[in-house]
Amino acid sequence: MREGNLRTLKNRLVKFLAPPVILVTAIYVLAGCEGPTDVPPLPPQPRLRVATTTSLYDTGLWGYLEPMFERKYRVELDVIYAGSGRAIELGRRGDVDVVTVHDPALEDKFIADGYGVRRIPFAYNYFVIVGPPSDPAGIKGMSPEDAFSRLADGNGGSFVSRGDESGTHSMEKKIWANAGYNYEKVRKETGWYVEGGRGMGPTLMMTNEKRAYTLTDAGTFLAYKGKLELVPLVEKGDILLNVYSVIAVNPDKVPGVKSDLSARLVELMVSPETQKLIGNYGVKEYGRQLFTPFSGSEPKQVGDNE
Amino acid sequence: MNEIWQGLIKAVELIVSFDQEVMEIAGRSLVIAVTSLGLAALVCLPLGGLIHARQFRGKKTLVTLIQTLYSIPTVVIGLFVFLLLSRAGPLGGLNLLFTPTAMVIGQALLVAPILLGLTISALSGVDGLLPDTARSLGANGFQTSLVVLKEARFAVMAAVVLAFGRAISEVGVAIMVGGNILGYTRVMPTAISLETGKGDLALSMALGMILLFIALIINFGLNRIQQG
Structure with a gap:
């Protein structure tokens, strides 16, 4: 009697466990066999981690550079996207080996504190203020500071802020300061000021849904342009220059980071070959370059590339 | 509306063509979730049985505490595991942050209170006379717990x-x-969160459908067992 009960229990357990087990196995096998190359579950290659600002991720640039680096150095590159602020924090904690960011003030501090080896600018574009084609606040052609003042007056347009301590968010704060506003007061404004708290791509999608204005880097905007009704309204002003740098985390200060591999990645970013790839990235798809490469001196103003 | 239809059609295409990326992501999700569930169940089901069987001081408080943790936000577990596994944290030397293993640890911690708490309530639902009867019929401790577990099996499965x-x-x-x-x-x-943010709705919808499909299969299986 008890034996029989046990057997039914066992049978039912088997019956219950069978479908998920079969499904998992089937999907795993299918997923494994589908690809042209069989990827072993535990690759023997070392892993290198890079934390990148969302604009370099959302534009697809990292997806484009990653396979090249992996092939060249036989390494698995783990690309983690985060705002520049968080990317640098991950570097400081030793959770990533390299960062690619665009927040010069934060970068200088990162290096001054000893966490970063050296700031190596590798590309730039510029920031633009985008908004609905009808431009209800009438900011078209203004300076960035005047445009922000106009939005703050509540002249019929809301503004979506990244609000995530990213490089773009830093730039937004800088423009508010230059325009004579206290950012901490601005961010508490309700009605016209919206803090999105997401990456560049999602912020653009959100701005589009709300028919609002936002500050974006030109590269991400170009890459998303096909999905958006937004148009560029403010693109003139030296403040709008947007420089991307690569910084290896300093193994002397943060033990355990992979300094050899990260040095190679930094080298690769400024190599003539990669610089050419960065310059050509998106030209075919979006009609113009998203990032202007440079491995020498830093440009001082917008329009140096034209 | 048009966007939704087009997304749906593309999503179905991605699924029926066994799109490599979609299948890889779905497979990885299943493997990670099943592994964390298995690990958590291995610890929590027996532990739940033990807590149920033993009488001790503060048992009620413990059960209340476990039940409170049912609704612990996933990001709080995420933050906790991040601080634990980050190189600057106490277990940083293991170099586990940003790996599937870290996800398994986090998800196991996330589901542990549910497994533990619901096992205790499942066993509490069993008639108190049952273990006594089993014992009086000559069952030993292990056999008695098996009988109780069998009685509570549907609730435990749930x-x-x-x-x-x-x-x-x-x-x-x-x-x-x-x-x-x-x-x-x-x-x-x-992936759904990322792709929706990018405006790539087809991939999101395909993955969403697979998630629903998996839930359907599991509940179908469960119902069959309960009826059969």
Whole structure:
């Protein structure tokens, strides 16, 4: 009697466990066999981690550079996207080996504190203020500071802020300061000021849904342009220059980071070959370059590339 | 409306053509969720039985505490595991942050209270006379617990299914300690979150459908067992 009960229990357990087990196995096998190359579950290659600002991720640039680096150095590159602020924090904690960011003030501090080896600018574009084609606040052609003042007056347009301590968010704060506003007061404004708290791509999608204005880097905007009704309204002003740098985390200060591999990645970013790839990235798809490469001196103003 | 239809059609195409990326992400999600569930169940089901069987001081408080943790936000577990596994944290030397292993640890912690708490309530639902009867018929301790477990099996299964649902559908832990790395720690919920943000709705919808499909299969199986 008890034996029989046990057997039914066992049978039912088997019956219950069978479908998920079969499904998992089937999907795993299918997923494994589908690809042209069989990827072993535990690759023997070392892993290198890079934390990148969302604009370099959302534009697809990292997806484009990653396979090249992996092939060249036989390494698995783990690309983690985060705002520049968080990317640098991950570097400081030793959770990533390299960062690619665009927040010069934060970068200088990162290096001054000893966490970063050296700031190596590798590309730039510029920031633009985008908004609905009808431009209800009438900011078209203004300076960035005047445009922000106009939005703050509540002249019929809301503004979506990244609000995530990213490089773009830093730039937004800088423009508010230059325009004579206290950012901490601005961010508490309700009605016209919206803090999105997401990456560049999602912020653009959100701005589009709300028919609002936002500050974006030109590269991400170009890459998303096909999905958006937004148009560029403010693109003139030296403040709008947007420089991307690569910084290896300093193994002397943060033990355990992979300094050899990260040095190679930094080298690769400024190599003539990669610089050419960065310059050509998106030209075919979006009609113009998203990032202007440079491995020498830093440009001082917008329009140096034209 | 048009966008939704086009997305749906593309989503179905991605599924029926066994699109490599979609299948990889779905497979990885299943493997990570099942592993964390298995680990948590291995510890929590016997532990739940033990807590149920023993009488001790503070038992009620403990059960209340476990039940409170049912609703712990996934991001809180994510933050906790992040701080634990980050190189600057106490277990940083293991170098586990941003790996599937970290996700398994986080999800196991996430579902543990559910498994533990619901096992205790499942066993409490069994008639108190049953173990006594079993014992009087000559069953030893292990056989008695088997009889009780058999009586409570549907409720325990429901706990397991609920826990699985929480593990496979959560975003917080996966994104904070997994990092949503393409081809390594990207799972269905984090991929949906990323692709929707990018405006790529087809991939999101395909993964959403697979998630629903998995839930359907599991509940179908469960119902069959309960009826059969």
